Each structure stands twice: as structure tokens, then as C-alpha cells.
Amino acid sequence: MRKLLTATALSCGLAGMAGAEELQLYNWGNYTSPELLAKFEKETGIKVVVTDYDSNDVALAKVEAGGAGFDLVVPSANYVRFWVDKGLVVELDHAKLANIGNIAPEWMDVAWDPGRKFSIPWQWGSTGIAVNTTVYSGDINTSAVFLEVPDELKGKINVVPEMSDILSLATMYAGGEPCSEDAEVMKKVRDLLIAAKPDWISMDYGATERLSNGDWAASVNWNGSTMRARLATEGKVQYGYPKEGFPLFMDSVMLLADAKNVDAAYKFLDFIMVPENAAMISEFARYANGIAGSDAFMSEEMKSAPEVVVPPEHLAHGVFLPGCTGKALEYQTAIWTELQK
Structure with missing residues (x-):
């Protein structure tokens, strides 16, 4: 999360290695460290080819379609x-993952994947409000x-087209809970x-x-x-945590059932659980990760960033979103369809 306009494939490899083993990674745009991929290829000889997507729904639909x-x-x-x-x-074979013990305890037995049977942490963060404070000096810690x-x-404000995030922010602002089935709330x-x-x-x-070049003065983001926009604008862009409630997310890597390069996939999964390598992922995209000990390899600006270390006064307002189904999903889809017109 994490998303960009890019839809092209990114590959990172050593020149002249014709016929090298490849690994196909399907990931969010602008979210994969080229330095990490270069290091992985140098150590293993495996070339990683990254194809970008910009939303959970797009990724799910593409893979479900097959081929x-x-x-x-x-x-x-x-x-x-x-x-x-x-x-x-x-399901992952933990016996093939020597570094599985590096997953921080709080990220091991998570509600969406108890015991990490199917997934390995990539990065985690939140969805809030980014504002250029030279344009607007009011309260940014609100979905208003x-x-x-x-x-x-x-x-001057953009809204990222990620249905679950936007609908959840709006639902919490209206006094409901994410995945609400309350008709009055959803109206x-x-x-x-x-x-x-x-x-x-x-x-x-x-x-x-x-946000960095001034095309937008604010965005749900x-x-x-x-954080990257703040650094690019010398602090003009700031991040707000909506007091009405805001989504938390963790993106995790999963092995596809029709994967052709399974051995290479296990090597990569084990590789990203090395603390120094997990730090590379975070330093590039500027999100926290779930690997214990990775902080030791991060810059001070990363370890203290207000966008990464959620201030205590805002932490209680963050919510990991459930996966909406049934009537809740029907309401969300109907609203989202109308909003896209």
C-alpha cells in the first residue's frame, strides 16, 4: 500500500546472466527495493521480475482469472x-524457512493468518490524510x-481509489464500524x-x-x-491520523498455488526475513515491517518518523480492517460504483 500509476514490469538483475533462474513477484507499485533485489540476485543467482498492481481487487481478479x-x-x-x-x-512449509523465527511475536499469530501458515510479513502502515500545510493550516487529524x-x-485534494480504505474512513466518520451492515449508517x-x-x-x-511537486495540496494517502512526500517538500507535507478512526494494514507475501518457481520463492521468503534485508524494504518504501531486529539497520529518520511511529494519542483510533462480505460488501460495492460515475 503503497500504490502508484505504474503498471509496467520492473526487473532487477545482473547483466549477461542469460538463462538465469527467475522469480515472478506480483506486488504493489513503487513498493519493492531495487537494492534488495540486486542483493538477492547477487547472493542466489535468482533474478526477480516484479510486476506492479495498484489495488487489492486488481491483483485478486488477475490471478483468479488464471494464467x-x-x-x-x-x-x-x-x-x-x-x-x-x-x-x-x-500453506507454507516452515521447515524450508530457517528465518521464520525472526518474525516479531506481535506479527506471528495475527487474526488474518494465525501462526503465519500462509504469509510472511512485508510492510505495515496506515491510511490517513496527507496535507500541504502551507496551503491549509487547519486540523488534519480528521476525515472531514x-x-x-x-x-x-x-x-486541490485527491482521494485514492481504494474502496476498502475510503469506505472504512467514511463509515467511521459517520459513526459506524468498518464492514457495517447498518442501512442508515451506510446511507x-x-x-x-x-x-x-x-x-x-x-x-x-x-x-x-x-504531493511532492505541488499538483495536489492534499490526498487521502x-x-x-x-513520509516520502514530506522529505521531498522539506516538511511542507504532513500526515494526519483521523480521530474518527483510520485503517491499519499489513501487506504480506504469499505463495501462489500455481507457482512455477517454488524453490526460488522459498529462498526469497527466507531472504526477506533477515533483519538487514527487511530494513532495506522499509528504507525504500518508508513503511514499518514485521521483522524483529530490523530497526538496527534503519536510519534515524526512519526510526523516528511520525508517519511510521504512530503517536500514542492516535494509536487507539487505528483499526485493522476485516474483509467485508455479505450485506456489508453489497453496500460498499453499490456506493463505490455510484462514486465512480
Whole structure:
């Protein structure tokens, strides 16, 4: 999470290694450290080819359609159950993962994958509000910034088109819980979003660049992307944690059921659980990871970043989203379809 406009394949390898073993990684755009891939290839001789996607739904639909040819995928916590239930991924053989013990205890027995039977942590973070504070100096710790857009930000704020994040932010703002099946609450959510949309400049990805270059003055955005924009703008872009509630996510790597390069996949999974390597992932995309000891290899700016280390006063408002099903999903899909028109 994590997303960019890119839809092209990124490959990182040693020149002249024709016929080298390859691994196909399907991951969020602008989310994979080239330095990490170069190190992996140098140590193993395995070339990693990365294909980007920009949403959980896109990734799930592409793989479910069949014939994609990927070995590993990196879905968010609230989508893990869908991959498992659809039989698209296989249970991991922990005996092949010497570094499995490096997963931090708090990230080992998680609700979406107890005991890490199917997934290995990649990165985790939050969805909040990124604002250029030279344009708007009001409260940024509220979803009102995009749901009741202040005059200074009208026509200057973007909303990332990630259904579960946006619907959850709006539902919590309306006083409900994520995946609400309350018709009255969801009508409030629908009305809020439809009324607010004319004040948005766009519903798009690419916030890191567009906040950095001033195309957008604000965006619903992910914390790591916002940190990158803050550094690029010398502190002008700041990250807000909506007090009404905001989503937390963890993206984790899973082995696809039709993977062709299984041995290479296990080598990569074990590789990313080495603390120094996990730190490379975080230093590139600017999100925290779930590997114990990785902090020792991170820069001070990463270890103390307010976008990465959630301030105590905001932590209680963060919620790991469930995977919506049934009536809740029907409500969300109907609202999202209308919002896209």
C-alpha cells in the first residue's frame, strides 16, 4: 500500500546472466527495493521480475482469472482470507524457512493468518490524510478534510481509489464500524461521499509524486508515501491520523498455488526475513515491517518518523480492517460504483 500509476514490469538483475533462474513477484507499485533485489540476485543467482498492481481487487481478479504466471503476491491483511478461501495460495512449509523465527511475536499469530501458515510479513502502515500545510493550516487529524472539504482545499485534494480504505474512513466518520451492515449508517456514508466528490480534484494514485511537486495540496494517502512526500517538500507535507478512526494494514507475501518457481520463492521468503534485508524494504518504501531486529539497520529518520511511529494519542483510533462480505460488501460495492460515475 503503497500504490502508484505504474503498471509496467520492473526487473532487477545482473547483466549477461542469460538463462538465469527467475522469480515472478506480483506486488504493489513503487513498493519493492531495487537494492534488495540486486542483493538477492547477487547472493542466489535468482533474478526477480516484479510486476506492479495498484489495488487489492486488481491483483485478486488477475490471478483468479488464471494464467498470470506469478509465483508470489503481496495482499493486504483484509484480503488474505479471500486468497486462502479461493484456493489461490498454498500453506507454507516452515521447515524450508530457517528465518521464520525472526518474525516479531506481535506479527506471528495475527487474526488474518494465525501462526503465519500462509504469509510472511512485508510492510505495515496506515491510511490517513496527507496535507500541504502551507496551503491549509487547519486540523488534519480528521476525515472531514476530504468528506467536508475546507475552502482552502477545494479542487486541490485527491482521494485514492481504494474502496476498502475510503469506505472504512467514511463509515467511521459517520459513526459506524468498518464492514457495517447498518442501512442508515451506510446511507450517511453514501451521502457524505457523493456530496464531497465535486470538491475533489481526482480519484487517483501517484500521491508521492503529485504531493511532492505541488499538483495536489492534499490526498487521502498511505503513511509511507506521505513520509516520502514530506522529505521531498522539506516538511511542507504532513500526515494526519483521523480521530474518527483510520485503517491499519499489513501487506504480506504469499505463495501462489500455481507457482512455477517454488524453490526460488522459498529462498526469497527466507531472504526477506533477515533483519538487514527487511530494513532495506522499509528504507525504500518508508513503511514499518514485521521483522524483529530490523530497526538496527534503519536510519534515524526512519526510526523516528511520525508517519511510521504512530503517536500514542492516535494509536487507539487505528483499526485493522476485516474483509467485508455479505450485506456489508453489497453496500460498499453499490456506493463505490455510484462514486465512480
